[in-house]
Amino acid sequence: MLSPVILVPAVLNGLMTGAVYALVALGLTLVYGVLHIINFAHGALLTAAMFAAFFAYMLLGLDPYLAVFLLAPLFFVAGYALQRFVIGPAAHGEDRNFLLVTLGLAIVIENALLYFFRADTRTVNLPYAFDVVEVGAAFIAVPRLVALGAVAAVAVVLWIIMQWTDTGKAIRAVAKEKLGAELCGIDVAHIYAVTFGLGTACVAVAACLLIPTYYVNPTAGEAFVLIAFTIVVLGGMGSIAGALIGGLFVGVVESLSSVFLGQSLGQIGIFVLFIVMLLVRPSGLFGARA
Amino acid sequence: MKTYLPIVVAVALLAAVPLFTSSNVVLNFLVAALLIALAGQGWNLLGGYGGQYSFGHAAFFGTAAYATAILQVRYGVNAWLGFAAGIAAGAFVGAVIGALTFRSGLKGSYFSLVTLAFAEVLRIVASVAPITGAGVGTLIPLDLHARSFQFQSRVPFYFIALGLVALSLIVVRAVENSRFGAYLVAVRENEDAASALGVDAFTVKLCAITLSAAITAAAGCFYAQYFLFIDAGIAYGPWISIDALLAPIVGGAGTVFGPLLGALVIKTLGETTKLIAGDAPGLDLVIYGLLLVGVVGLAPRGIAGLLGATTRRRGRSTAKLEHGNG
Numbered sequence: 001m002l003s004p005v006i007l008v009p010a011v012l013n014g015l016m017t018g019a020v021y022a023l024v025a026l027g028l029t030l031v032y033g034v035l036h037i038i039n040f041a042h043g044a045l046l047t048a049a050m051f052a053a054f055f056a057y058m059l060l061g062l063d064p065y066l067a068v069f070l071l072a073p074l075f076f077v078a079g080y081a082l083q084r085f086v087i088g089p090a091a092h093g094e095d096r097n098f099l100l101v102t103l104g105l106a107i108v109i110e111n112a113l114l115y116f117f118r119a120d121t122r123t124v125n126l127p128y129a130f131d132v133v134e135v136g137a138a139f140i141a142v143p144r145l146v147a148l149g150a151v152a153a154v155a156v157v158l159w160i161i162m163q164w165t166d167t168g169k170a171i172r173a174v175a176k177e178k179l180g181a182e183l184c185g186i187d188v189a190h191i192y193a194v195t196f197g198l199g200t201a202c203v204a205v206a207a208c209l210l211i212p213t214y215y216v217n218p219t220a221g222e223a224f225v226l227i228a229f230t231i232v233v234l235g236g237m238g239s240i241a242g243a244l245i246g247g248l249f250v251g252v253v254e255s256l257s258s259v260f261l262g263q264s265l266g267q268i269g270i271f272v273l274f275i276v277m278l279l280v281r282p283s284g285l286f287g288a289r290a
Numbered sequence: 291m292k293t294y295l296p297i298v299v300a301v302a303l304l305a306a307v308p309l310f311t312s313s314n315v316v317l318n319f320l321v322a323a324l325l326i327a328l329a330g331q332g333w334n335l336l337g338g339y340g341g342q343y344s345f346g347h348a349a350f351f352g353t354a355a356y357a358t359a360i361l362q363v364r365y366g367v368n369a370w371l372g373f374a375a376g377i378a379a380g381a382f383v384g385a386v387i388g389a390l391t392f393r394s395g396l397k398g399s400y401f402s403l404v405t406l407a408f409a410e411v412l413r414i415v416a417s418v419a420p421i422t423g424a425g426v427g428t429l430i431p432l433d434l435h436a437r438s439f440q441f442q443s444r445v446p447f448y449f450i451a452l453g454l455v456a457l458s459l460i461v462v463r464a465v466e467n468s469r470f471g472a473y474l475v476a477v478r479e480n481e482d483a484a485s486a487l488g489v490d491a492f493t494v495k496l497c498a499i500t501l502s503a504a505i506t507a508a509a510g511c512f513y514a515q516y517f518l519f520i521d522a523g524i525a526y527g528p529w530i531s532i533d534a535l536l537a538p539i540v541g542g543a544g545t546v547f548g549p550l551l552g553a554l555v556i557k558t559l560g561e562t563t564k565l566i567a568g569d570a571p572g573l574d575l576v577i578y579g580l581l582l583v584g585v586v587g588l589a590p591r592g593i594a595g596l597l598g599a600t601t602r603r604r605g606r607s608t609a610k611l612e613h614g615n616g
Contacts, residue, residue: 038399040345090587095398096343100539100586103345107532107579114572218572226410229403271411278404279394 009138010255016144018251019151020206024224025231025243026158027202033238034175034195037095040102041082043225044109045200049075049207050216051113057124057211064124064208065146071204079200084193114218121217129212147209154205155244158198162240171195175238227254230274293463300547301456308445317444321516323557324451325509329530330537330549331458332506337535338543339462339471340498341478342397346405347534349387349412350503352525354380354510359428359520360421369439373511380507381500388499392492397481406531413526427521430514439515447516454512455550458505463546465501474498475544506534536578540585542594551593556581 024046031039052071056062062070082105091098131142162168173181174191182188206224214220231250235242250270257269307320329351337343358376361367367375391404416422423429434440441447465471473494476484485491510530514520524530533556541552559581560574567573589596 032399038403040402086583086587090583092587092590094590096341097586097590099343099399099402100535101583103532104579104582104586107582108576109579111572111575111579115570115576118571226407229407233403271407271414275404275407275411278396278400278407279390 006259007256008136009140010259011252012135012138012140013144014252014255015248016140016148016251017255018248019144019148020209020247021224021227021231021251022244022247023151023154023202023206023209025228025235025247026155026240027199027206028225028228029232029235029238029240029243030158030202031196031199032232033240034171035098035192036238037098038102038229039196039199040099041105041109042199042203042228043221044106045075045079045221046203046207046224047113047216047218047221048109049204050211050214050220051117052204053208053211054122054124054216057126064126064211065150068150068205068208071208072201075204076197076201078197080193080197082200083196084189087196088189088192110218110222117218119217121215123215124211126212141213143209143212150205150209151244154202155240158202158240161198167191167194226274227270230270230277233274233277293467294460296547297456297459297463300550301452301459304452305449308448312445314444317448319557319561321444321448321451323553324448324455325512325516326533326537326557327455327550327553328451328458328512329506329509329534330541330553331455331462332502332504332509333534334538334543334545334549335462335465335505336498336502338538338545338548339465339478340474340495340502342495342499343402343535344405344499344502344531345402345535346407346409346531347503347506348526348528348531349405349409350380350384350506351510351513351530351534352409352412352416352520352522352527353383354507355514355520355525356416356422356428358511359430359514362430363428364421368437369515370437373439373515376511376514377504377507380510381504384503384507385496385500387503388496392495392499409526409528409531413522416526417522422522425521427519427524430518432518440518451512454508458508459546459550461501461505466546470494470497478544532575532578536582538592540581540592542592545592545594548592548594555593 024042028039028042031037031042049071052074053064053067056067056070057064086105087098087101090101128142132139133142133145134140160168162172170181170186170191171194173184173186174188174195178188181191210224227250231243231246234250235244235246250273253273254270261269304320308317311317329347332350333344333347354376357379358369358372361372361375362369387405387408391401396404418424432440434442436446465474473484473489476487476489477491477494481491510525513524533553536556537552538549539552540555541548541550556578559577563574563577564570585592
């Protein structure tokens, strides 16, 4: 066995990578929980947000951690508009169409980015990107610590929105019983769009947390979204707590498997976990319904 | 026999093309369109008729392409035998994926997701496994003889592609006219109701995915013979999964001619874009994506629906009604 000197930092780093995974998964599971549909454009939206964070820094000089406060509302509005004016009307209320429309949007967004920015990989250089703090025997990268804190903050904010606001109550009502909610006077199309907007805002926050230490190119989001799918399936489709716990778990699994197996096999591990989960227990470890 | 007449007419029209032109540009274009039509016909059988939307038909295309290439290069198997073996390999992968997923009761988004994941796993494995040539890919050595399934001119390739497409049209028409086809559509429309009436939904879906995989696999084998080179990105890449579903959706999912119509349209659009915008990476796919959103939104029954052809898909009004109740 490996010594704790290697294992402890691996677990801690895994937890912090997992926090960002959890955030991406949170957006996905939120949309699934309410609309009961998988948003295939999630990864492409993440990529778009990463580009936005990149250019906010390069052109406006906006620090990625401050850009959160600009990009999250912006992407909320974008997500709202996408669902309200494109996805909703185009899907005609049929699940299969929703799949195809979001897939189509993913293709459009990813390739528009490819067309405008080419396949070049871009990174930002921030003075604090390589700062570390010492925790016991482990060195923790500061950006990862910030990410962990930010994800916790987002989770709390989301919980407050869902639990205490009228919109949050309406979202929960629509998720439980759409027709009943509609009969009570809730504007379902509006609530769908708000939910989609919240999911997209999660992705914008994740992008701002990623960009200080990660690169961006037109397919950068894809890697995250497949992991996010795995987390969502693991945590139970539509379960917010499941997404958070599942995200942290997958982060640790990935971190440990790249210590033991190497990078490329670590990636396979995620997929195999994903397929096995789907086949054996599609309702997830925490989910109530498939 | 009357229902087969349109197929005969369409194939005869396409077969006449080489009489008028020997231009490689035209033939290359048509072969590429026929390839997508064939791969799309596979998707159409499972997705259009069966309602199971696969996002990972690359799994069948790629397995077949690799099987036919590897058998020739590494084991010296005759190319025609390799072609048949490739189709069998693709069908086998289809049967395995179908057995696993349908046994677990995965449908809707879950089925789309898991097929996507299978294709991705195969892509990653193919990009590292030594037998596939890993990152370098597999090159089939040039040997321009009919016995090696290689030809000097584009014309024989064109006729082979057309023959395969014709065969796929006949197979799908036969399915449409059969009891099995009726079961398949019943499962698409309402699986629980179909099961209650005694339709064995699992077996029906399993047969559909196997046949679907075999048709798309034929496209994979043809690709390997035509271009003589494959790597993991070509064989298992998302491009073929997307083209295979885009063609039938654009042309009209659940119609015999949907994939062929759609393939001709998307290839024409793709080539026109390249002609106008030059070799701009991504732009043709932006158009494909917009087309997908536009067709689903504005013409859910595809071009075939717009043309008023008799399709058996339910109208939008009933779909809305069910949505309202559901």
